Amino acid sequence: MSTPDTAVPDKGASTPAGSGDSLFTRLYTGTGAFGIVANRRKFYILTLVIVAVCLASILLRGFSFGIDFTGGTKLTMPAGDVDEDQVSMVVEEVVGEEPQTVQIVGAGNARIVEVETRFLTTDEIVDTKNALFEEFQPVSASGEASVEAIGDSARSESWGGQVTEKALIALAVFMVIVFGYIAFRFEWQMATAAIVALFFDVITTAGVYSLVGFEVTPATVIGLLTILGFSLYDTVIVFDKVEENTRGIANTTSRTYAEEANLGVNQTLMRSIHTTVIGILPLLALVIIAVWILGVGTLMDLALVQMVGIVTGTFSSVFLATPLLVTLKERSPEIKRQTAKVLARREKAEARA
Structure with missing residues (x-):
């Protein structure tokens, strides 16, 4: 829901309108009371700190890759009253090391235990199945306790790598198309700011x-691509308002480009907050359903990455994309001249006053 345009005093960002109003009043009226552009250096520093921490973690800690990336053997059996720790102990006694993951998925009678380990030999698989059967007596589909109730499958690490490779190609193509569209629809400065914001979203997530x-799974990689659309949508909405406010600004002396851009961010700020909250609520419900009803699985992976991505996308759209746009625009001679004229007019007005 976009807010109505409201007049801003000539001093713009230095004395924002409505600064004495309550927080919610300033959010809903969009009068430019929040000096987001005026404080862009602080947001640049915050952005650099966030990126530095994320890159350091990626380089030093790495990721917790799922079996689809690392490869291995997956065992499944009916859960019954099985405890995850007990299953882990039984498997560890047979294979000589703790399994990568042990989790219970599903609900009711459909609950199953999934065990992911390193690649097991045929003999190790047989021994592990027998040990699990002796300990838990799982019941097969026929209703009888049988070792056949325990299934096994091998996962190749190449499959996860192929998914990642295709996702990276899709990401590169997406970035090129986005840059071309925004540069054609708006201008190259907006396209550059939008691409930088998208890279921030990817690195931060x-x-x-x-x-x-x-845990990073193929679903996580796919979900990472979906959040870019949300971030781009939010950025384009802000840019559209900025373009509307700054159209023909070279011929005006009431406000600078930075002040008009800051007004545009304020006018769409409440919309960004609403969109973020509305986007996160169903994802929270999805996480609850995935954990408590269906068990941890693909739904959980998709929901987690999208929740993180939506928050980072909102931050980049509001506090990075538009401030960076202003920094790029202020390098152009036309905007420099217009800013100088605005400041000169204000100095004359103050002198007369």
Whole structure:
């Protein structure tokens, strides 16, 4: 929901309108009371710190890759009253090392235990199945306790690598198309700022996964691509308002380009907040359903990466893309001349006053 345009005093960012109003009043009226562009150096520093921490974590800690990337053997059996720690101990006694993951997925009678380990030999698979059967007596589909109730499958690490390679190619193509469209629809400065914001989203989301230790699966990689669309949508909405405010600005002396851009961000700020909240709520519900009803799986992976991506996308759209746009625009001679004329007019007005 976009807010109505409201007049801003000539001093713009230095004395924002509505600065004495409450926080919610300033958010909803969009009068330019928040000096986002005026404080862009602080946001640049914050952005650099976030990127540095994320890159350091990626380089030093790395990622917790799932079996689809590392390769290995996956065993499944009906859960019943099985405890994950007990299953882990039984498997460790047979294979000589702790399994990569042990998790219970599904709900009700459909609950199963999934065990992911390194690549096991045929003899190790047989021994592990027998040990699990002796300990837990899983019941097969026929209703009888049988070792056949325990299934196994091998996962090749090349499959996860192929998914990642195709995702990176898709990401590169997406970036080129986005740059071309925004440069054609708006201008190259906006296209550059939007691409930088998208790279920030990718690095930050990947960094959060590295820091927290979330498991990276093919679903995570696919989900990472989906969040870029959300971030781009939010950025384009802000840019559209900025373009509307700055159209023909070279012929005016009421406000500078930076002040008009800051007004545009303020006028769309509440919309960005609403979009973020509305986007996160169903994802929270999806996480709850995935964990408590269906069990941890693909839905959980998709929901997690999209929740992280939506938050980072909103930050980059508001606090990075538009401030960076202003920095790029202020390098042009036309904007420099217009800014000088605005400041000169204000000095004359103050002198007369």
